[in-house]
Amino acid sequence: MATEKLDPVTGRMTTGHEWNGIEELNTPVPRVVLFFLAATTLFAIGYWLLMPAWPLGWTYTKGLLGIDQRVVVTRQVEQAAAERAEAWTEKLVEASYSEALGDEALMRHVSETGRTLFADNCAACHGVNATGGPGFPDLTAKTWLWGGEPETLEETIRVGINSTNDDTRISQMLAFGRDGILERDQISDVVAYVRSLSGASGDQAKLSAGQEVFASNCASCHGEDAKGNRELGAPDLTDNHWIYGGDLQTVYSTVYAGRQGHMPNWGSRLAPADLKILTLYVHSLRGTAQ
Incomplete structure (x- = not known):
């Protein structure tokens, strides 16, 4: 059974607990701690009363000040x-x-x-x-x-572009391979030719064949000089700026499967x-x- 006794050094009573000869003093909580606990409690109660604080299912307490962020x-x-x-x-x-x-x-x-x-x-x-x-x-x-x-x-x-606006700009690249417009060899040739327009090297016979394919199938949109057509939104193929990428596989995919970009119309969203x-x-x- 724990026995309380007076500590001769501090003059305070012990709790009666002892561990290996060490006794625990019954020291009261410092007043400064009690003060801050009381102040914090009062602040919390005041904040709950004055400001929006407690959720109530579908709504919340509005607070006496009626502040709405x-x-x-x-x-x-x-x-x-x-x-x-x-x-x-x-x-x-x-x-x-x-x-x-x-x-x-x-x-x-x-x-x-x-x-x-x-x-x-x-x-x-x-x-x-x-x-x-x-x-x-x-x-x-x-x-x-x-x-x-x-x-x-x-x-x-x-x-916008291909957007929901009635006056939207419309642009679409045909799927020359998927829709059976061109054979695979023709696609390969025209891809080599198109890439050569921006500096890529290629077999001359393949480039000549690709040029013929381009003239027959692509020039109507991109122009005979491949400089593009701003009336149709067709890009300039002679520069080195590619929307989807200018590597061999990406250009092949573009010609084979086609492209149709999309841009939202911002006229209804922006002042x-x-x-x-x-x-x-x-x-x-x-x-x-x-």
């Missing part, structure tokens, strides 16, 4: 939009593209705001640096399918000012001009 954030966004409109977006909307491009102060705002708009809406496909990836064009290369003028870019962003900012931002991206 969603309302607060919405108000802040509206205020920021109003301040931005007063500062420069109204001027941007009224300006023509040539006027906006010639206004350095305005373009600084476009660069800052456009970077955020691009990251929020476009970077998922085209990458944070707009350099694209397999299936998504490099926007810094300036190899535009429909043209790189601001007005043309705005239309592309607004209506007119944001659409113009994004257009100017994409137009101003620096890359290898073609």
Whole structure:
């Protein structure tokens, strides 16, 4: 049975427990700890009463102050939009593209705001640096399918490509192999020829045969000189910028199975000012001009 006794050193009672000659003092909890425990408890009770805190199944306690973070954030966004409109977006909307491009102060705002708009809406496909990836064009290369003028870019962003918009741009590469339009040897020849247009080497007899296949089947869209056709969204095959890849297997797959890219239409999602900012931002991206 544990026996309490007075500790001669501290003058405090022990708990009566002993381990190998070591006795445990019955030391009270420090007052500072009790103070902070009490203060924390009071703060928690006050917070529960004043602020949204407890879940109640399909709802939650609103708190006596009635604070709603969603309302607060919405108000802040509206205020920021109003301040931005007063500062420069109204001027941007009224300006023509040539006027906006010639206004350095305005373009600084476009660069800052456009970077955020691009990251929020476009970077998922085209990458944070707009350099694209397999299936998504490099926007810094300036190899535009429909043209790189601001007005043309705005239309592309607004209506999309093969999108749900009634005025969408439409573009599709035929599946020459899968649909039996060309034989495998013909596909192999035209692939060798197309790759040679951007510097790849190949057997001369194969290239000559591929050139004939190209003239008969591909020139109607890509042009006799293979420079592309912006009316149809057909890419220039003579540069070294490939949407899906320029290696032998990828180009073969493109010709054999066809391609049909997709870009959402942003006209229904972005305000007119944001659409113009994004257009100017994409137009101003620096890359290898073609």
